Amino acid sequence: MSDILLLLPEFLLIVCGFVLCRYTALNRGVWDAVERLVYYLLFPVLLFNSIVRSPLEFQTTLPLAGAGLGIVAVGIASAYALRHLPGVDPPLHASGAQVAFRFNSYVALALADKLAGPAGVTWTALLVALAVPLCNFGAVYPLARHGGHGFWREIVRNPLIVATVGGLIANLLGLRLVDPLASTLQRIGQAALPLGLMAVGAGLKLGGLWAGPGLAAGLLGIRHLLLPVVALALVHLLGVPVAQQAVVVAFAAMPTASSAYVLAVRMGGNGGYVAGLVTVSTLLGMVSIPLWVAVLRWVQG
Structure with a gap:
């Protein structure tokens, strides 16, 4: 499939959701419930099941893991650094910082098979398993600090972290789910x-972006420009196998997590601002992922 068409099915699903919400009886109230269902049940189950079912051979994927963690670490450090720039509103930064380093796992897993086949899904599951806890730590900390929430309380209640840690423990212990439970969880x-x-x-x-357009440009620049460049450097510096490099670069170019909006609202942040950032990041991601994958292939020769 041509690079430009990589994300067309996913993009069409996003368009479908937009049209249904704006122009049918399936209005915002319906989709608020859907978001909560996905965030608290469906996606944690998908994440847990993907990790449990995937053979995570850490010894043979250390460069891949190192590249993924390096990308997220650079994203967190860069996003936090923006807080010290002149004119940046601290509460607004606390809400939006997560956009710079969190990633849309729905898109990542949907794209993995197209990039590298069944092995790509396994590699992406490893990246998700390692990155989700770090990303959520990075996202919750500034919101907890500015919103008066208990940091560790929010961490242990986060469904994505609970699912990831649970999946990793089960995988490392060699536990496997038996039917019909395994089939039920797979369908969920x-x-x-x-x-x-x-x-x-x-x-x-988009409306909420006017609260801080300069900060928005910085956060989105990290997400869609800096991190893919970091990924291109890391796959070569760490010796990531050629077959895995496209997965790493696509991971770095992902649009931000749609659940960033849910987290911001739940922790008293500026939901409108984060929704605007998620919107622009989603649209940029549809272009940036094929673009950066093409750049990688050009570099590979």
Whole structure:
């Protein structure tokens, strides 16, 4: 499939969600419930099931893991650094910082098979398993600090962190789910990607960005420009196998997590601002992922 068409099915699902929310009886109230269902049940089940079912051979994927963690670490450090620039509003930064380093796991898992086949799904599951806890630590800390929430209390209640840690523990212990439980969880998880992408489309809106356009440009610049460049450097510096490099670069170029809006609202942040950032990041991601994958292939020769 041509690079430019990589994300067309996912983009069409996002458009579908936008149209349904704006022009049918399936209005915002319906999609608020869908977002909560995906965030608290469907996606955690998908994440847990993907990690449990995937053979995570850490010894043979250390460069891949190092590149993924390096990308997220650079994103967090860069996003936090923006807080010290003149004119940046601290509460607004606390809400939006997560956009610079969090990633849309729905898109990542949907794209993995197209980039590298079944092995790509396994590699992406490893990246998600390692990156989700770090990303959520980075996202919750500034919101907890400015909103008066308990940091560790929010961490242990985060469904994505709970699912990831649970999946990793089960995988490392060699535990495997038996039917019919395994089949049931697989079916629940399969609903996460289409509903999650449609919920992203339903939540698209731009108005809140006017609260801090300069900060928005900085955060989105980190997400869609700096991190892909860092990924291109890391895959070569760490010796990531050629077959895995496209997965790493696409991971770095992902649009931000749609659940960033849910987290910001739940912790008393500026939901409208984060919704605007998620909207622009989603649209940029549809272009930036094929672009950066093409750049990688050009570099590879």
